Amino acid sequence: MTFEEFITVTESSFGELTTVQKEQFRKLDGLYRDWNSKINVISRKDIDHLYSHHVLHSLAIAQYMKLAMPEMYGSLRSPSGNTGILDIGTGGGFPGIPLAILFPGGHFTLCDSIGKKIKVASAVAEAIGLGNVTAVNARAETLPGKFGFIVSRAVTSIENFLPWTQGRYTHGILYLKGGDIAGELGTAMQKFRIRPGSVHMWKVDSWLKDEYFEGKMVIFFEG
Secondary structure: OOHHHHHHHHHHHHOOOOHHHHHHHHHHHHHHHHHHOOOOOOOHHHHHHHHHHHHHHHHHHHHHHHHHOHHHHHHHHOOOOOEEEEEEOOOOOOOHHHHHHHOOOEEEEEEEOOHHHHHHHHHHHHHOOOOOEEEEEOOHHHOOOOEEEEEEEOOOOHHHHHHHHOOOEEEEEEEEEOOOHHHHHHHHHHHOOOOHHHEEEEEHHHOOOOHHHOOOEEEEEEO
């Protein structure tokens, strides 16, 4: 997917982007290619699919929010918004950095326990002038405070992930996940006694018509 194709899909989904947002998205390609040559945060074979497999995949969370919680989506799209969002296991900055570009009303804390990965996320955010991002080299459970939302992209099984989030959010968790989701989710819900009606799944390929997204979901755990 070219940058121009990415912008077409993004604006058709989320409305017109500002000149600054377009430039921030445009710069991601060169920055990640440069950093990836030093520190491998995206697989070598996948770097050519940055905009589709990584940036748009991250923005699937925004599309779900637009459909399922339009008021919160509108607040995050507005620069006057003030919602704290924790990205656990951000790696090189996904899904946090694409979401931070689209959502100026969110204040994003990008967290990863691997120092070299958070170095990349921090450098990319700084290079594109993202003032609503803080990058932290730490384990999520050691961070102080509480956030509006927790976001993450398939850092581990749901059963392993949920304990890192306990008591850390008010509105909910938005987790990008693929694979045997039904099995994982069932095990986790039983173990942690999660009320069935409080968990929602949305198919990413209902929005992005690409076989790469087949079986990939946004899972929302209500706060």
